[in-house]
Amino acid sequence: MSTTPTTDSTHTPTIGVFDSGFGGLTVLRALVERMPRARYAFIGDTARLPYGSKSRRTIARYAVESARFLLKEQGAEFLVIACNTASALALDAIQDAVPVPVLGVIEPGAAAARAASQTNDVLVIATDATVHSHAYREACAHHGLQALEKACPLLVPLVEEGWTGQDATGHTVTEQVIRIYLDELNAAAAAAGMKADTLVLGCTHYPLLRPLFERAVPKGMRVIDSAESAAASAAAMLNGHAVGVDPLAAATHTEIRCFATDSVEKFERLGSRFLGRPVGDVELVDLGG
């Protein structure tokens, strides 16, 4: 006979998490830390990445296909768009297309910057595509913040090489790259007369560099991890929707299934570092297109 309770007065929600690749696993990790007692279905649309170079219409079509997969095939009752490009360009389209709450990663990051900043001047680092969308600048402006955005294209490949400071190889390189980017960004902010006191990590790969950034920023500057901010917002929304999530429940109740639309080799090889636990078998799905 089982010693675990067989009845449960609360409903275990299924949370769907979508990314164009596997970087969004950092968002899933933050979600699991806040809400371990949930089912998670993560899909990475790896066949069609990067979204950054595609049109808004194409990105919306792709993202809606993944969202529908999470709802129809996986029973998701809540969606987190763990992809900055899709959050910037397709959040409205996804919200229009599915009948469940949908959360992106950009608004929570801007809201967390609002809570952190005293000066109302914030810095945002992200990929080239996210910066060009100016989605963070606009989201910050809605919160009364002035944001200066900078593309840092070396950071994603540095993270994917594993040069994140956990071991010696490349550690010094990554520290130098971060220093160069921050020097350029702080100089641009100073030239614009800004007194920035908050740095938003606006890419799902960057949480793995958070300790390096926290050591590298000027004294007193707050570092906002948009994956963590998105997870906090998701927990608040889910509790608000009264779907019975218990953030204090045992982590053994976490159930995670990962899907990808193309070769799962890189996903399986690198994903565990992003998720902070083994990703297990990644299942291949065909969304067409």
Add this chain to the structure above:
Amino acid sequence: MSTTPTTDSTHTPTIGVFDSGFGGLTVLRALVERMPRARYAFIGDTARLPYGSKSRRTIARYAVESARFLLKEQGAEFLVIACNTASALALDAIQDAVPVPVLGVIEPGAAAARAASQTNDVLVIATDATVHSHAYREACAHHGLQALEKACPLLVPLVEEGWTGQDATGHTVTEQVIRIYLDELNAAAAAAGMKADTLVLGCTHYPLLRPLFERAVPKGMRVIDSAESAAASAAAMLNGHAVGVDPLAAATHTEIRCFATDSVEKFERLGSRFLGRPVGDVELVDLGG
């Protein structure tokens, strides 16, 4: 009245150059240096890059569309596939689809390594996609060479950041990254019992790092620039086809038109550094799909 000759006993060929992006401009640069008296039409299929994550069939379809554009719209009589992924996966398909000679970048690189190596052991660095195709390993094997390939995913973004040693910013970072990659590669070669004496730069972005590589390799190791090798092969083939190319003709006779299938901003911003001269206006073309 013009003082330039209005008749010309030699035919000025039109050479079509194709890449998935703009990295192949280093190949165009090498072609122009060898054959300044020619018309060049370059197309970067920027709307659909990167090819590296796509299937062989899809890459072949895309590459053939670009090849047909160069023939039908630009009158190309000779094609250079200045893209490692397309050379690895679609060269046969392009050769079958068009009635003009077609040259890739991989076979010339392997042939140059054959000419350079005394030990028959060579090292190849390239992108992840090129390494996974093992196209260089196979091409080298046809020349009796054993090749050890290594993916160096940080080098393309370092080049695109402009951290190539022409100025101070990032110079040290790039030197360190190159040293780490070469140390790993030389250690792997030694562990495999190889006595490598030749390094092939198997990516069209890498010619911009050639001076740094030449300083970083062990004493006596030859560095093969596959863009330069491809240009040498093209010149030999064109002279062999007696289309009247005069490599000694004045550079003022060079005519270059550049096309891209998507946003030309990055192409125009970075392209000149790859081409070694202004790329001028990049014309947008729609190849569909």
